[in-house]
Amino acid sequence: MAGHSKFKNIMHRKGAQDKKRSALFSKLSREITVAAKAGLPDPDMNARLRSAVIAARAQSMPNDNIQRAINKASGTDGDNYEEVRYEGFGPGGVSLIIESLTDNRNRTATNVRTAVAKNGGNLGASGSVSHGFDRLGLISYPAKAGDAEKVFEAALEAGAEDVTSSEDGHEIWTAQADLHEVAKALEPVLGEAEGAKLAWRPQTSVSVGESDAATLFKLIDALDDDDDVQTVWANYDISDEVMEKLG
Template sequence: MAGHSKWANIQHRKGKQDKLRSKMFSKLAKEITVAAKMGDPDPDKNPRLRLAVKASKAVSMPKDVIDRAIKKSQGGDAENYTEIRYEGYGVGGIALIVETMTDNVNRTASNVRSYFSKCGGNLGTSGSVAHSFDRVGEISYPASAGDADTVMMAALEAGADDVESDEEGHWIYCQVEALSEVTEALEKALGESDEAKLIWKPQSRTEVDLETAQKLMRLVDMLEEDDDVQTVTHNFDMSDEVAAQLG
């Protein structure tokens, strides 16, 4: 049940999403377009597109924006994006995985490398930090979905592997290939989920002090502000006191 980083995954992220809504919409639209271009434009027949649309709805992206992104994938003018994963270390040996979607690989590689360098970190080779994470499906529910035991039973019956719960909500984990099936089963038992997505789940987290947290968050912010970066995952955590000082 333990291990979910409430600060890293809820409080801070929600604040950044509110501030960077237009940028987030742009990145989600890019994912929708790529998912629809690679597979079927019907979300019911395309698991990746279905997840992208769900993620977009979770942050209140207008339906017409979603529809335009899908329509764009079917046109001849849709950009060709390359998906690249970068791995590296920030200060204190903290591991980071950066997932990108780009139409200019050289630009993206140069930018990501410079962010790590400017913030006291270093970019590693492919696989250099991925061994510290598990690739899994994550389905999240609000605390109102039920108590921890109720959600745990529903998750296990749906085919999930693990559940983490606290006063903020519930996070259910499953195998990558089972995400769509588990999500569908859970929504029959618990109702609509907040979000369902593939993530890199840290096998363990390292708590950092204020100075280290400031340097790491500078790196995370620089990465997330880059239009080519889709997701940034790390394995650090911090106490409530440090989080409060960080603001």
């Protein structure tokens, strides 16, 4: 169950969120509102909403903002967002899964397709790359939650399937159906998680060189700049040497 994570995604790139705090809060608010609309407006009774609130708190989103987003779900004049997933390929043959919440499918599809095409990639049909990923629950903890052994033992006891630990933190993987039960079981031992959500974990990774890596990051940044895009998952593996060159 222990090991080093072989992939990265937009949510784990250092500094990406800090540079765009306002845009990040907007995306977090959208997820909170959608989650509250999908179930009860009580995080203790709505697992998806609880995960959204945890993610917002991990980014220091003010409680007033969180409550406002929950309250918006009960309004009659709010936007109606739908979940849309795009699949495709980036530079170097990297597989991409792009998750969005949108109130205008045509706008989002055009923006996503343009961002991908301008940065060395292309979109494919639904299912074109997701077959190479496993749909799992992901619970994230900072490094300060404990050392790898402590987190491993806690995750094992809570019923997790896998753990990857590094100097940046811990990723605890669960079966889809077990995500929220495992998250609850971990809290008394490790505290509140930085995030608990359904995720896409690649079955294999693609090694990416310096040139393709630079273009790939431009692609991910372009997608991240789109208000409708919530998360980008990918199966790239970039060496520490290349990462240092890219700064």
